[in-house]
Amino acid sequence: MCRSISDLLPSATLIAVDKDPTMAAFFREKLADRLSPVPKPGAVHFLEADLIAVFPWLTQQNLRPDYVFLVNVLYLVDDPAATLRMVAACLDPNGGELRLSNPDERTDLDALLRQLELDLVAAQQLDGLVADFAVLGGFNHQRLSSMLRRLSRDEICRLLRDAGFQRITHITHDHYAGQSLLLSASSARQN
Numbered sequence: 001m002c003r004s005i006s007d008l009l010p011s012a013t014l015i016a017v018d019k020d021p022t023m024a025a026f027f028r029e030k031l032a033d034r035l036s037p038v039p040k041p042g043a044v045h046f047l048e049a050d051l052i053a054v055f056p057w058l059t060q061q062n063l064r065p066d067y068v069f070l071v072n073v074l075y076l077v078d079d080p081a082a083t084l085r086m087v088a089a090c091l092d093p094n095g096g097e098l099r100l101s102n103p104d105e106r107t108d109l110d111a112l113l114r115q116l117e118l119d120l121v122a123a124q125q126l127d128g129l130v131a132d133f134a135v136l137g138g139f140n141h142q143r144l145s146s147m148l149r150r151l152s153r154d155e156i157c158r159l160l161r162d163a164g165f166q167r168i169t170h171i172t173h174d175h176y177a178g179q180s181l182l183l184s185a186s187s188a189r190q191n
Contacts, residue, residue, distance in 0.1 A: 014045070100184070
């Protein structure tokens, strides 16, 4: 995802975070050509850290993100409500947005991985990604599958409103065989 955002917005300052050492090493390898030791336009600054530690760091750096992407993160944090409050507080108050993907109570990991594989076959990209896909599948089955059913769509929406998000601007479950919730929420009031 970070590579796609970087391609789409080549002058953006991107900050990526992952605390898992295996995923951090994988990320560094895959984005080695775009990494920067400091946040700067046109590059990706990577932090191997707990997400909660990043919010005070953003404040120290005087950074107010326009967007925060939580891609399959919310179900992994110890306190989703506190995490969402921190996201809301750090976003640009003039329209910063949270983009969230998350499994929910309906998620079937095997159906999700089958759909991802079908998408890669259809795009004729699986051959070049066989090893990466195997890592993804193994990681998800070994480390994450027991945590997938933590929050429902309604619970996530309630947490967002309680955290101070003014509007939920988009919500869908119509992708990856219906196995992942996609949601956007804005910190700005509707005009």
